[in-house]
Structures are given as structure tokens and as C-alpha cells.
Amino acid sequence: MSDPIAEVATLEPSAALTVETVCSVRHWNEHLFSFTITRPASFRFRSGEFVMIGLQGEKKPLLRAYSIASPAYAEEIEFLSIKVPDGPLTSRLQLIQPGDQIYLGRKPTGTLVTDALLPGKRLFLLATGTGLAPFLSLIRDPDVYELFEQVIVVHSVRRVSDLAFREELESQLAGDPLVQDEALLQLHYFPTVTQEEFRTTGRIGVHVENGQLFQHPVKGAPNFDPETDRIMLCGSMAFNREFQAMFTALGFTEGSNNKPGEFVIERAFVD
Template identity: 35%
Template sequence: MNADPHASQKATQETITSLHRWTDSLFTFTTTKPDGYSFTAGQYARMGLSDERGEVWRAYSMTSAPHEEQLEFYGIVVEGGLFTSRLRKLEPGDSIWIEKQTYGFMTVDRFVDGEDLWMLATGTGIGPYISILRDAFVWEKFRNLILVHCVRHANELAYQNELDAMQRRPPATIATPARLQIIRSTTREAALLEPAARLHGRITTLINNGELEKKAGIALSVSASRIMLCGNPVMIEDTRHILHQRGMRPVRRALPGQFVTENYW
């Protein structure tokens, strides 16, 4: 990829250092980190690719923690997607533009209080939570961490080994770290084939029928629950509606609330 005058003013050209394919369409990749790049766990980068057809820029949540030497991202190839049809061809050693500025408000410091942090994700929306959990701050701030990952098929449940290891061994640097629970759900596997460890159904269904709270052994409440929602905009809109009905409000700049959201499209 050639240096592009437009891109170079706001971005630096970084190198892809590793690539891991979870499935045909899901992958994790790492890049070199721009000099002086700093972000809060949960934020996203804007990255660009340019070829003879021009530049395309898209948002990607960092899955790496702020202290890590490289940046890591978790992505999906969207069929016919303008950006991902280019991204899918990249290999370690290839270049990608990364904007110098970082973005986003899916960060734990948005919550001024609360005891239980619920991190609800569909598909690649788990990305910000990987970064958040790799960072010590959240383990100190909350009593319970409940990560809910909902996907269509079980093979899309990426990062399982690392998350399960975190659950067994929370950061040793914290005297009384939060207790992490990981609740996984699939929507397209036959319910009868689901192992007991997993739930079956959409996040909204599992909240409405009480299964999510039952599985966690923790109730969703205005006083204790703080909730992050990330991924599919339909899940976010529908969950937002349910939370409103339960008396919860979004966190606003100057107003404390119970939930924050990030739509991926």
C-alpha cells in the first residue's frame, strides 16, 4: 500500500504482526502501535485501507489492553463488505492505516457507582470487553462481572480459553478482585443439543424470561447493576427498551445512569 497524503495527516501506517482465524469469517489480528498511542479499555480505533479504488475507513474496538505493546482487534468478514473484503486479504507484514485519535465511550469509568457490571455482547461486540477484562481497573471497581456473549453458532464463541482462564485466575495484583461469570448463548443451535453450561436464545429473550439472572444468580437492579451493550443495533435497541421498563436510564455526560451502548452498525 502506498503512502496516501490524506491518510498520513491523521493516521500512521502500521504493520500487521499476527493473524489468527477462528472460523472462515472471524479473525483476530494484531498491529504495531502508533507512537504515543493511548486509549482507555473499551475504546475503538479508526483504521483505513487504500487501494486503486480509494480509501475506506472503519471503526474497530481494541481487544488489547492499554498497557499492551501491540494493538489487537477482533473482526468479522461481512459478505460483500467494502472494508472487510480488503481486510480479509491482508497477511502479517502488510500495512494498515490507524488514526492517531482514539474514540468511544464504552468505558468502565462512565459508571460512578454500582456493584455488578453486566457486559452484554452479540458476535464481535465482545471486543471491548476483552480489552476491559485484560485491564486491572474493572476487577477492582466492581464486585461481580457478568460477561454475556450471544452468537448464532457455538464455533463463533471466540476467546473462550482466555476468558475461562481469567475466570479461574483473576488478576493477582488486586487484593479482592471481582468475581467473573461468563454466560454464553447460541441462537441457531438446536436447544436440545446445548450443553448445560450454555444458554439458548437471544439476550432480550433471556432477560425477559428471567434465564439470564437465574444463570448468574444475580438480579438486574437499578441500584446495583451497571450494564454495557455492544454489537447488533437491534439487540441494543430492544434491550434498551427492556431496561427502560425496569427503571434504568442511559449514562449521560453529566447524569449518572445504569447503561451505556455501542452500535456496530
């Protein structure tokens, strides 16, 4: 069997794809890693969007949609990924090292963007697992803090080691060149773990039901309010559908790029 990483040396750009170089790789645990790649000068995206990335398959590029975790102004593009031992792409992607090459789509898109939301006061970013990725981009966007008084990142994972970027989030983005001051006052981080002991345990729905999600330092209504709250969902299909149904029942309207609403969900990862 050929070396899967050696194969990426033969990547060729196309009308839909550029060939980029891996800059860094960070393994959080045996199931999770993040990495950065070079950014083409012509590549533009809105915070919260996703793009196709991949490696060369036997006959054609093997591509998957990945949310961009880096802010829109970053010189490199960052992604967060699970490791699937028998996954067609991730079984190979998890082996990348700095200097390797990777395909990058030329056209980012998505609905987890502020353009798809109506004005509001509190922005809840509800994520499970690697669904955190688009929110890492959004919380480092200065415009987000102009649009919302509070930005609440809620991240549910199975194990404590799955809390990627925990240190940066707990510090409220201390040292960030553009949003450090705003994040200190407006950004709140609510991590919860479902299968290990942690200061907060249980699924996100549990903390909605018991009201803990809306306690200090989060200010405002003791539950989700369509008048003031805006929601972004990014997680497993079951999670997305569960909360989509809940918000619809509460009177929230789903938004899109063409018609903003009170909550949004990334359709590319649901349908």
C-alpha cells in the first residue's frame, strides 16, 4: 500500500480548487485535531462559513465540507477535525504534517453568518464536538461585538480532552489583536461534558431546562426569548434537529442569507 501522505505531493490546482500547504498541526487527543494551511491572496470568506477541503483520491480529489475556524482576517486558514480510523478522508487527513499539501475549495459559503440573523441582544452559539469550529471564527470577528451585547459559546463534548481551544475560550480571548477588550466584557464560555466528571456535566438541553445556561454572568431573560435572542446551531444531526424543533416551537423563525431570522442552522450538515 502506498503512503497516503506521499500521495499529496502530486496535487494539481483546478478551476474549483487551489493547492495549499499545511502550516501547523495540533492533536488534542486521539480523536481530535486541528490544523492550519496557507491562505491564497484571493480567498475571502465571512466568519462562520465553510469550504471544501481534501486530498487526492485514486481517481479524483476526495473532498468534504469543513467549517473555517480562523477569523476572516487571519493570514492562515484553520480547521478542526475528528479522527475516524476508517474514514475515507479523515483516516488520511489526521496524518498530515507541516509541509504537506491539501486541496482548498475556492468558494466558501454557509448560513452560520450574522447576515442570516435579525438584530438582537444575546447571541447564543450552541455547538457539539467539532461544531465549535465556525464559532471560533465568529467570536474573533469585531463586527459580532458591535451587533450583540453578549456572545455566549456553549460547547458540549463527551470528554474533557475534547474541549478544544478551552484555554483560549476560558481566557475570553486574552491577547487577541482585535477583540480582546470586547470579548472580556461580552464573551461568555459555557463548556459541558457528558461522559466524564467536570464542573458542568450533561447535554446542553439539560442546562436549558434547569436554567443554568441563563445564570450569571449571562444577563437577560431566564430562557430563550425570540425578541432579544439570536441562535446559531452547529452539531450532530440529531442535536441540530432537536434544537431546530425546539426553537421553532418557541416562536423563533429560521433565517437564511436571503431572509434573516432569529436562529440559523448549517443546512449543509443536516440535509
